[in-house]
Amino acid sequence: MDSRISRIRSKLAKVPYQGQRSHSMGARRHAFRVGPRISSAQADAFEGENHIELPAAYRKFLVELGGSGAGPFYGLLPLEECRLYTMDRQPPDGTPRGFHHVDHPDALQGDLFLHIIEMGCTDLCLIGVTGPLTGRMLTGNADGFWPPNVSSSPDFLSWYERWLDHMRDGKDNVALGLTSPATVASTPWGPRARARKAPWSHTTEC
Known part of the structure; x- marks a missing residue:
């Protein structure tokens, strides 16, 4: 077993109880719990159906730790809900590239x-499965509202562990959906903002 799996399992168990951890945007949904592991046969079947190989580190996570649940943003999708995309060409006007589902008629x-x-x-938060970005994590927007951002982490396990480490250390990291305690406190929905409101205020919080 990759030693990172055991480290991640331990960190995942501890991080909910660390008082000064960063706010992770999907924590209420996944509650830092992962779903059941998938079998190697299930991973093989998905690969066969989609004519791909899952990146090794990502596959290890699914088979050895959990098949869905806790993760950056709103968490890991179950494998059966994962879909393949291709990146669009760079538009002539220099605006950011978008993505299309492989079955879309405009997909490259x-x-x-x-x-x-x-x-x-x-x-979208994606992992490369073919080409030079195989195994690397990146984020983007299907409609090209903002440019794709490729993580510097070499593989999925490194990226996932970085999320846990930065959260534990109370860091801001937009690329991982994390907001530090200090930033949370100063936001319109944070505790300082709530404390500043007069008791007679009728402002509605979203």
């Missing part, structure tokens, strides 16, 4: 990316 015949983390709306 290019490198493949698997949507594995739920971010909401048309935002």
Whole structure:
């Protein structure tokens, strides 16, 4: 077993109880729990159906630790809900590239990316499964509202452990959906803002 699996399991168990940890945007949904592990046979079947190989570190996580649940943003999608995308060409006007599902008529015949983390709306958190970005994590927007951002982490396990470490250390990291305690406190929905409101205020909090 990759030693990172045991480290991640230990950190995942501890991080909910660390008082000064960062706010992770999907924590209420996944509650830092992972879903049941998948079997090697299930991983093999998914690979066969989609004619791909899952990146090794990501596959290890699914088979040895958990098949869904706790993760950056709103958490890991179950493998059966993951979909393949290709990146669009750079638009002539220089605006950011978007992504299309492989079955879309406008999808390019290019490198493949698997949507594995739920971010909401048309935002995507993907892992490269073919081409030079195989195994690397990146975020982007299907409609090209903002440019793709490739993580410097070499693989999924390193990326996932970075999320846990930065959260434990109370860091801001937009690329991982983390907000530090200090930033949370100063936001319109944070504790300082609530304390500043007069008791007669009728302002509605979203």
